Amino acid sequence: MDWFLSLSPEDQEFIKQFLLASGSLKQLAKIYDVSYPTVRTRVDRLIEKIKILSQIGTNSFESKVMQMVVDEKLPLSSAKEILKSYQEEKNE
Secondary structure, rough: OHHHHOOOOOOHHHHHHHHOOOOOOHHHHHHOOOOOOHHHHHHHHHHHHHHHHHHOOOOOOOHHHHHHHHHOOOHHHEEEEHHHHHHHHHOO
């Protein structure tokens, strides 16, 4: 469960609230006092983070780059270029 520990404390708390709300996005929207679409977007982002962390591993360079994409700190196109260059250097 390394992926869980790699999430921010806010994301961990969100997952906790999600479970306590029995998975009800409508209930989460009430808890966080936001709209349903806002909660849906956050859940979608968390799903992507978990997929990335589960596939690549929590301590890898690739994981950190993809985490930046999920967190909207880096455009996907830039991440692809960075990872391509990284792979090329590793293979040399």
